[in-house]
Amino acid sequence: MQVSRPKVRALREGESQGQMGTASVQCLINSISRFIHLVSCHTTKSLPLPKNCKNLAVVLKHLKLVLDDVISLKLSSDELLYRECESLDIAVNDAREFIENWCPKMSKICSALKCDPLLIKIQSSLQEICEIVWKLSESVSCSSSLNAVQKCLEGLQSLKQERISESIEEALISQRSGIGPNSEDLLKIIEVLHLMSNQELLKETIAVEKERIDAEQNNAKEELYRINEIMDLIIRIRDWMIRKDYFHGINGVSVPSYFRCPLSLELMLDPVIVASGQTYDRSSIQKWIDSGLNICPNTHQTLTHTNLIPNYTVKAMILSWCDENKLNISSLSSLVQLSRQDSNRSDSSRSSPEVEKGSNKRNGDVFTSLIGGKSNEGQRNETEKFDHPSPQQSYIYSRSVSASSAFSSIDYVPSALNEVLKISTKHEITSEHPTASHNEASWLNSSLEGGQLQACKTETGMVENGNCNSTTGNLVPVEPESDNSSGDLHIKKLVADLQSQKDEVKMKAAEELRLLAKDNVENRVIIGQCGAIGPLLSLLYSDGKQIQEHAVTALLNLSINENNKVMIAQGGAIEPLIHVLKTGTSTAKENSAATLFSLSVLEEYKAKIGQSGAVKALVNLLGEGTLRGKKDAATALFNLSIFHENKARIVQAGAVKYLVGLLATTTGMVDKAAALLANLSTISEGRLAIAREGGIPLLVEIVECGSTRGKENAASILLQLCLHSPKFCTLVLQEGAVPPLVALSQSGTPRAKEKAQQLLSHFRNQRDGSTGKAKS
Structure with missing residues (x-):
C-alpha cells in the first residue's frame, strides 16, 4: 500500500520540526551548563547580586533535568516549547555575558x-517552559519530569522575591515626585x-561618579x-542612615x-582642604582621587590640583x-587608620597555593571593621558546588561592616594603646616612652595599605563587655525561630573535633x-568561651600545612576580641606563632x-615578643616573604619598635x-619602611x-620627591x-640634600618643615664652626 505524497510531506515536515525542537532544547541545555559553571567558578564577592545569581543557577539546574527528559521522551515537537527554549537561550547567554563583564568595582545600584531585567526575562521564559512541559509530562505520565518541574516552579518563587530593582525604581519615582523614598525601600536597598x-x-x-x-x-x-x-x-x-542613628557614636x-x-561620614581625624576649598578626611578624598576622579565630590568643580592641605582649624x-x-584621639586615629587598610585583603588574595589545591575557601579572614555600623548578613566566601552542597552551606553568618562606619561603636579600643599614645598640648601624637619619637605614633596614623595589619578590619563595638551591635548573629542553620543554643552546641562539637585523631576532621x-x-x-565571643583557643594553638605545630594555616587564621580572627586576645597571649601563643613564621x-x-x-597591642607583650625569637622570624619574613608578608612583618616590627629595648633587637x-x-x-612600602x-x-x-x-x-x-609622610620621616x-x-x-650634604630641604622647609607639613629647618640650621652651625676654626 502506497502512502500519498501529501502524507509523506507531512511526515517529513513533522520529523524536521522535531529535529529543530531537539536542537533548540540542546542549545539551551548547553547554555545552562555554561551559566552554572560560570557561577560556580565565581566567589560571592565577584558576582553581581550574588544571591540572585546563585539561586538562578540552582533553578536552571532543575530546568536542565527537565530538558533532559524532554529530549529523552521526545516531547520537543511542541512548537511553542522550542520557541520559548530559543528565547530563554538568548536570555541566559545575555546574563552570562553580563556576569563575565561585571567587576566588583562597578556600582551595585546600576548593576x-x-x-534584574535579565532575570525577569529569564523567569518569564522559565515559567512558560515549565507550564508547557507540565502538560506534556502529564500526557505521558512522566513523574520524574513532573517532580523536576515542581522544583523549578518553587525556585522561581524565591527569585521573584529577590527583585531589588523594584525597590530602587520605587525610591527613584518617589524622589522624582518630591516626596522622597520611604524607609522600607531604603532599608531594603x-x-x-x-x-x-x-x-x-x-x-x-x-563607582556611580565614574558611570556619570x-x-x-x-x-x-x-x-x-x-x-x-x-x-x-x-x-x-x-x-x-545618619538620621536614623544608623552609625552609633563613640562610647555613646x-x-x-x-x-x-562629607564623603565617608567618618569623624575627620585628618581633615584636609582640596582645591575647591572643601574639607574632607584625607583617607576618603585620597581614595576618591586615586580612583581617577579629579572633581570635587560636593561642588563638582574640576580640581586644579590634587594637593591636600591640612585644615588645622x-x-x-x-x-x-x-x-x-574624654575620647583618646591617638588611639582612635591609629586604629581607624589601620582599619582603612586595603579592602582587597580578601580570602582570594591571601589563599596560598597549598590550600587552594585542597579547598575552594577564600582565605584572608582578617579584621574588616573595628569601627562599624550595623552588621549585614554576609555570605560564605567560597565557591558553592551546586551538585554537592556541603552541610556548612546551610549556615549564615552575620558580617560586621567595613572599617569606617562613622564610629558606630568603639567599645574595643585596646587599653594598651591608650597608654602608649597620648595627645600633647601641641596636638601632636607622641609616645609616653621618653626615647620614642613622633614617628612611632605617626606610623599608626599613616595609611596602611594592603595586608598591613588588620587590627581593626572586622570588629564593630562589642568585645570588652559583650555588647554586640549586630542585628543578626546567626550561627545556626537557617530555620525559622532557631535558637542560639544549637549554635553553641555546634561550636562545642567543632572544638572537640580540633582534638580528633583524624587530620581531615581537625582541618x-x-x-x-x-x-x-x-x-x-x-x-x-562564643568560640573563645567554648575553649577553642588552646586546641587551635596546639594545631600550629601540626605537620599538615592546611591545618596549620586554618588554625593561625582562626586565631587571628579571634584575636580581634579583647578577651580572646588576652587568652591567646596567656595561652603561650608566641612560640607556636614563631614556629608558623618559620615553617x-x-x-x-x-x-x-x-x-x-x-x-603586641597588649603592652606587656611588646617586651615578651621582643625577647622571644619573633623579631628574627619577622625580619626574615620582611626580607623573603610575599609583598603581603613584608607588609605584615613591617607592621608587627613597627609596633614592637615602640618598646625601646626592641629597637636594638630589630637592628641586630x-x-x-x-x-x-x-x-x-x-x-607601596616606601612610607612604611621610612x-x-x-x-x-x-x-x-x-x-x-642605615x-x-x-x-x-x-x-x-x-625628601625631594616622596609622599608627604615619606618626606617627614626621611627628614627625621x-x-x-x-x-x-x-x-x-658630610655624606648627606654630598648627596645634594640642601635644595630639597629648603623646599621642604617652605612647603612641607609643620612637622616636615620643623625637621628640615633643624637640619638646615645644623648645616649652618657646622659651616660656621668650620669657618671659625679656619680663621683661628
Whole structure:
C-alpha cells in the first residue's frame, strides 16, 4: 500500500520540526551548563547580586533535568516549547555575558538595575517552559519530569522575591515626585546591596561618579539623567542612615555632623582642604582621587590640583571635642587608620597555593571593621558546588561592616594603646616612652595599605563587655525561630573535633571556626568561651600545612576580641606563632605576623615578643616573604619598635638592610619602611646600619620627591644621622640634600618643615664652626 505524497510531506515536515525542537532544547541545555559553571567558578564577592545569581543557577539546574527528559521522551515537537527554549537561550547567554563583564568595582545600584531585567526575562521564559512541559509530562505520565518541574516552579518563587530593582525604581519615582523614598525601600536597598558601612557607601559613590563621567563623555543624555538620579539616591541613603542613628557614636557620644567627612561620614581625624576649598578626611578624598576622579565630590568643580592641605582649624576643633568628651584621639586615629587598610585583603588574595589545591575557601579572614555600623548578613566566601552542597552551606553568618562606619561603636579600643599614645598640648601624637619619637605614633596614623595589619578590619563595638551591635548573629542553620543554643552546641562539637585523631576532621573543624570567627562579633565571643583557643594553638605545630594555616587564621580572627586576645597571649601563643613564621605556607606566615601584631597591642607583650625569637622570624619574613608578608612583618616590627629595648633587637636581626632596600622599590612600602627606619634611627646601631646599607642617597631622594609622610620621616632620619655624626652630615650634604630641604622647609607639613629647618640650621652651625676654626 502506497502512502500519498501529501502524507509523506507531512511526515517529513513533522520529523524536521522535531529535529529543530531537539536542537533548540540542546542549545539551551548547553547554555545552562555554561551559566552554572560560570557561577560556580565565581566567589560571592565577584558576582553581581550574588544571591540572585546563585539561586538562578540552582533553578536552571532543575530546568536542565527537565530538558533532559524532554529530549529523552521526545516531547520537543511542541512548537511553542522550542520557541520559548530559543528565547530563554538568548536570555541566559545575555546574563552570562553580563556576569563575565561585571567587576566588583562597578556600582551595585546600576548593576541591579541592569541585572534584574535579565532575570525577569529569564523567569518569564522559565515559567512558560515549565507550564508547557507540565502538560506534556502529564500526557505521558512522566513523574520524574513532573517532580523536576515542581522544583523549578518553587525556585522561581524565591527569585521573584529577590527583585531589588523594584525597590530602587520605587525610591527613584518617589524622589522624582518630591516626596522622597520611604524607609522600607531604603532599608531594603541598603541591606540587599550591602551598603551598610561608610566605606561601602564611599565605594558606591565613586563607582556611580565614574558611570556619570562615562555617560557625560559618551553624550548619553538619558543615561546621564538616570545616573544623576542614582547619585541623589545615594545622598538620600546617607542622610537617612545618619538620621536614623544608623552609625552609633563613640562610647555613646554622638559625632556632630559637621565633624564627619562629607564623603565617608567618618569623624575627620585628618581633615584636609582640596582645591575647591572643601574639607574632607584625607583617607576618603585620597581614595576618591586615586580612583581617577579629579572633581570635587560636593561642588563638582574640576580640581586644579590634587594637593591636600591640612585644615588645622577643623583638626583643633575635633581635638577639643574629643578632649571634652574624654575620647583618646591617638588611639582612635591609629586604629581607624589601620582599619582603612586595603579592602582587597580578601580570602582570594591571601589563599596560598597549598590550600587552594585542597579547598575552594577564600582565605584572608582578617579584621574588616573595628569601627562599624550595623552588621549585614554576609555570605560564605567560597565557591558553592551546586551538585554537592556541603552541610556548612546551610549556615549564615552575620558580617560586621567595613572599617569606617562613622564610629558606630568603639567599645574595643585596646587599653594598651591608650597608654602608649597620648595627645600633647601641641596636638601632636607622641609616645609616653621618653626615647620614642613622633614617628612611632605617626606610623599608626599613616595609611596602611594592603595586608598591613588588620587590627581593626572586622570588629564593630562589642568585645570588652559583650555588647554586640549586630542585628543578626546567626550561627545556626537557617530555620525559622532557631535558637542560639544549637549554635553553641555546634561550636562545642567543632572544638572537640580540633582534638580528633583524624587530620581531615581537625582541618574541617579549624576551617569552619575560621569562617565563623571571620565576620561575626558574637561568634568570636562564643568560640573563645567554648575553649577553642588552646586546641587551635596546639594545631600550629601540626605537620599538615592546611591545618596549620586554618588554625593561625582562626586565631587571628579571634584575636580581634579583647578577651580572646588576652587568652591567646596567656595561652603561650608566641612560640607556636614563631614556629608558623618559620615553617608555614606564605599565607600562614602572613597571618602569624598579623597575629603577633595583634598581641603586641597588649603592652606587656611588646617586651615578651621582643625577647622571644619573633623579631628574627619577622625580619626574615620582611626580607623573603610575599609583598603581603613584608607588609605584615613591617607592621608587627613597627609596633614592637615602640618598646625601646626592641629597637636594638630589630637592628641586630638585620632589618635595616631590607628596609633600605624597600625605600628603592615601587611596591607601596616606601612610607612604611621610612616610618620604621625613623624609629630605629633613634639608636646608634640603627643610624650606623642605615648609613652602612646605603640609605642616605635614598632618603635624600624621598625628601625631594616622596609622599608627604615619606618626606617627614626621611627628614627625621637625616636629622638623627647628622646630629650624631659629622661624617654622616658630610655624606648627606654630598648627596645634594640642601635644595630639597629648603623646599621642604617652605612647603612641607609643620612637622616636615620643623625637621628640615633643624637640619638646615645644623648645616649652618657646622659651616660656621668650620669657618671659625679656619680663621683661628
